[in-house]
Amino acid sequence: MDMLKIEHLSKVYGGQVTYRALDDISLTIEKGEFVGIMGPSGSGKTTLLNLVATIDKPTTGHVWINGQDIHKLRPNQLAKFRRRELGFVFQDFNLLNTLTAEENIVLPLTLEGERVKVMEEKVKRLAERFGITSILGKRTFEISGGQAQRTAIARAIIHSPKLLLADEPTGNLDSKSSRDVMETLENINRTDGTTMMLVTHDALAASYCHRVIFIKDGKLYNEIHRGDNRQAFFQKIIDVLSLLGGNAHDLSSIRV
């Protein structure tokens, strides 16, 4: 069954010089799949993510999430759709610095009017699972980047979303924390069966995916599947990236 289905999606930015950020993209992600999107800077991968995240509207084309044509929803329905059906992980964590880690995690549920008991139980379980129990009472500026991102992941999945969207989740992290975060995501995918779409520059992060889709200049360029060996998959990703051109320094070959 398709969790995400994209058909003939295009996005043109207006203004004095029109700019075609996405050009007729079609792809599907099946339920339980973990898919990476890669491409050089300016290739349109973030635009694609924003369209799927319902933060932006396409010029033409359709996006279905779990069978629902999301761009037919009204703004308020969209907001509720995002916080019920989607989970987000951002490069800059997007945590509120006025709240503690625990409060950040339960925020989507408080907006839904969930009971305190239920929220407390869920936080406790997630915190234990991600090893952040000790920092639950701390404010966001008192914890490390890795802890912040795991807190953000906990927030993203506390309501058991249908689809988890991650935008460069390792972009602000050192390699140890990056690996922790990717293992956490992989673990969620495997244990909970959550469908995931990951946009990244980081070949190491992409190597955790089942499949990596490459885009260039707003068009699909290539697609590779992971076999049994993550090491070999990582190498394949590096190869495609060097073919793609783009910026060589984007590639991190040292982290394996």
Added chain:
Amino acid sequence: MSCLSWGGMHMTFRQFAFNNVLRNKRTYAAYFLSSVFSVLVFFVYAVFAFHPNLSGGSLNSSVAQGMFLAEGIIYVFSFFFVLYSMSAFLKSRKKEFGLLMMQGMTSFQLRLMVFLENILIGFFATLSGIGIGLVSAKLILMIAENVLDLDETLPFYVPVEAVLLTFGAFILLFMSISIFTVAIIRSKGLIELIRGSDKPKPEPKASVLLSLLAVLLLGAGYGVALWVRGLMVAAAMIPVTIVVIIGTYFLFTQLSVYLVRHVRNRRNLFWRRTNMLLFSDLSYRMKDNARMFFIVAILSTVAFSAIGALVGFRSMTTNIFVLENPYAFEYTSFPSNTADAEEQHIKLIEQTLGEEGIDYRRVSGVLRLQAQIGSDDGVDVIGVSEFNAFAAAAGQKTVELGDHEALMLYYTNPLNVGRDAEPHQLQLAGADSVVELEVIGSRESYLFPVYTQMYVLPDQLIESLQEPVRVLRYHVFDVDNWRGTREAGRQLSEVLRGSQGYTFFAMAHVLHVLNQGFGAILFVGFFIGAVFFVAAGSFLYFRLYTDLPDDKRKFAAIMKIGLTDGELSNVITKQLAILFLVPIGVATVHGAVALTALQHMFNYSLAKESAIVLGSFVLVQLIYFLLIRVRYIRQVKGA
């Protein structure tokens, strides 16, 4: 592009500072506007104070002195206001300063830049303030003329003195503030500057003891203010004010922090819907807010109390006046007045009223001062039928008296204590024998020009009394629409100056003259009250727009996760409501207590006036809140 317009790459430092201001209009706008506002207030006030019709005219010197004192207060206030705006403005530019210093700008150059900017802004703010003032002066003069019912017209004039004073005063003000600011810019670590205001402030700690103290101080202050009566109010005023100010300070810095923390710790409340967003922000900004709440509450209280007291005084004097003078015109003829003159005067009055087309009822009567048995003082008496005619004209109840009955009338007013009387005996000297009367009751009366007690007697008994010691003939002209008799009153008062054995009183005219004197004082009071109130509003505005970037970032983050427009409006509305209405709410309570104390001092109910003044302030604040709310929500969404 920008370099080309300067004809090359050579941009001097002065040009840099200049361009920096012109090209960052938005950043500078708030600071600039508040400076313009200060200048405008000062200038418009000066236009009044120097108005030839006011300063040279009917105002006496103490009022004129008061007006200049008020100008001084506005100046001192402007100084702090500009200083506050300045520091808020500099705070929002930390990042920019950090960037400039990283590019190698020296500390001296940074100071020079800030100084030049300030001078530039100050100069243009002064010019703009005076300019706007000149344009709007005519309008404001007209409003003042009408609202205050001034006789002296306030025509527009070229206020050279006001322009010079304002220009000089504010150039001086901006110079000293620039020098002062430049002197205190601390070269903080570069890293801190670049991070700007991102670094979260620690939450303030609240002490239970001081929170309790706030409750105690406010309770004690209110208690004393509401309990004291009469002259004690004046004695208690200063200590109570001090206690309440300290109490208010702790209320905002301690008690409110304590309460918000309490909410934070109660998950059933804090983890409910949008409460988390609302209260976390409140506690996060508590330290800044507390100080601002305090300033706004005190400023508003001053405005409320000052204007409330002035309006109360005016209404009190007017009401007493109207109450004590039930007739539109009164003519009292003393024994030294000739019957001829009296007749002529009455004719003149009737003729003038006729010419002016005023419907009137004339009532005449005789007040006789009769010798009293057992007392050296005589007492005034009037026959019951005459009394009833006067009472009917004044719209009061008439009386019926038995053969040997009398009614006592006494005079009282809110400023002194009335003399109520038990029924008692009255013995008057009759023509042949002592006339004994039973006083069946007493009544408060302002009908006659007698300011002690007097008696109403049966008509036939008057005849049997001794020859009166003194006779006053009293004529009144009752007019339903007495307010419309001002012009007739003015004309008559000019002729009937009341020198030889008579007095003439035209109520509408006298009231008008009375109000003229009040006008100037009221105006000054209104002006200062309004300035304080508007200033309180601007403090709120600054506070809000310092927080706007933070709010934008925060709400953008939550919108991505999924926050509906309704929820966003809800949080922001509550947040703004607290910001705008809590300090004003506290000020309203303070003001109400102050006005109640005042009311106890004069033993006169100011409830209506207080309600009107406080109500209109609250209404204005509500409108302000609603306008800002719409704008702010739009701006946060527009991130």
